[in-house]
Amino acid sequence: MTQSGNRWIVRVVLVIAVLAFVGVSMVPIIAAFNESRGSGSSAADTKGNLPTVDQKSKLQDEVRGYELVLQREPENQTALKALLQARLQLLALKQGEIKDVIEPLSKLAKLNPDQTRYAVLLAQAKQQMGDNEGAAQTLRTVLETRPGDMEALQAMVSLQMSQKRPEAAIGLLQEALTKAPQANKIQPGSIDTIAIQVLIGNIHASQKRYGKAFEVYEQAIKSDPKDFRPIWAKALVLKEQGKIDEARPLFANATALAPAQYKDEINKTATEAPSPKPTPTANPTTSPTP
Numbered sequence: 001m002t003q004s005g006n007r008w009i010v011r012v013v014l015v016i017a018v019l020a021f022v023g024v025s026m027v028p029i030i031a032a033f034n035e036s037r038g039s040g041s042s043a044a045d046t047k048g049n050l051p052t053v054d055q056k057s058k059l060q061d062e063v064r065g066y067e068l069v070l071q072r073e074p075e076n077q078t079a080l081k082a083l084l085q086a087r088l089q090l091l092a093l094k095q096g097e098i099k100d101v102i103e104p105l106s107k108l109a110k111l112n113p114d115q116t117r118y119a120v121l122l123a124q125a126k127q128q129m130g131d132n133e134g135a136a137q138t139l140r141t142v143l144e145t146r147p148g149d150m151e152a153l154q155a156m157v158s159l160q161m162s163q164k165r166p167e168a169a170i171g172l173l174q175e176a177l178t179k180a181p182q183a184n185k186i187q188p189g190s191i192d193t194i195a196i197q198v199l200i201g202n203i204h205a206s207q208k209r210y211g212k213a214f215e216v217y218e219q220a221i222k223s224d225p226k227d228f229r230p231i232w233a234k235a236l237v238l239k240e241q242g243k244i245d246e247a248r249p250l251f252a253n254a255t256a257l258a259p260a261q262y263k264d265e266i267n268k269t270a271t272e273a274p275s276p277k278p279t280p281t282a283n284p285t286t287s288p289t290p
C-alpha cells in the first residue's frame with residue numbers, strides 16, 4: 001500500500017482506538033508518552049525555545065541521572081518512566097538509537113502486566129528494529145489474555161500489513177470477533193466489535209476489495225446505527241473512489257453522530273482534496289496482483 005493510499009485508513013484507525021498505535025513509526029510512541037510527561041521533566045517542558053543543542057545536553061544529563069538511580073534501584077518505576085521519556089525525546093531530536101528504549105520498556109511491561117500500553121510500545125520498538133517475530137510474540141502474549149485489546153490488535157494488524165499479509169490481519173480480527181460474545185458477556189465492552197469491523201473493512205478497501213469493504217461497514221452500521229465510525233469509514237472510501245456525491249451525506253451523518261472532539265476532523269476529511277487516484281485495474285473489487 002502506498003503512503004497516500006494509507007492516509008484515510010490511518011485517519012479512521014486514529015479514531016477507533018484509545019491511542020494512535022498505527023504504523024511502524026516511533027512517532028506514535030513519542031506522542032503516547034508525551035501525554036503523561038511530568039511538569040518540568042525536561043528542558044523542553046520549561047523552556048520550549050531553547051536551542052536544540054541545549055535540549056540534547058539537558059536530556060543526556062537526565063538520562064545519566066536516571067541510569068544512576070536505576071543502578072541502585074533497578075525496579076524504580078518513576079526512574080524507568082523518566083528514563084524512557086528522556087530517551088524517546090532524544091530519539092525525536094535524532095539522538096540515540098531505538099534499541100535504547102527496549103530495556104526500560106521491557107522492565108515496565110514486566111512490572112505492569114495490566115497496563116498493555118508498555119507491551120504495545122515494546123512491540124513497536126522491536127518492529128522498528130526489524131525484529132518482527134519478537135514484536136509479534138510480544139503482541140500475542142497480550143492478546144492471549146486480552147483478545148479485544150485495541151492497541152495490541154492495531155499494532156498486530158500494522159505489523160502484518162507491513163509484511164504484506166492482509167489475510168492474516170483479517171483472520172486475527174475475525175478471531176477476536178468470534179470471542180466477543182463470550183468476552184463481552186463476562187466483561188461488557190471488553191471487545192469493541194464495531195471498531196474491529198471497521199478495521200476489517202479498511203483492510204479490504206486497502207486491497208481494493210471495495211464491495212467487501214462496504215459489506216463489512218454496512219454490517220457494522222446495522223449493528224449500531226448511532227456509531228459514527230463505520231459511516232465515516234464508508235464515506236472516506238467513497239471519496240477515495242471519487243464518488244463525492246455519495247460520500248457527502250455520509251460525512252454529514254457521521255459528523256452529526258460523532259462526539260464533539262471528532263467533528264472537526266470529520267469535516268476536514270470531507271472537504272480536503274482526495275489523494276491521487278492509482279492506475280485503474282480491470283476489476284477494482286479484487287486484490288491487485290503482487
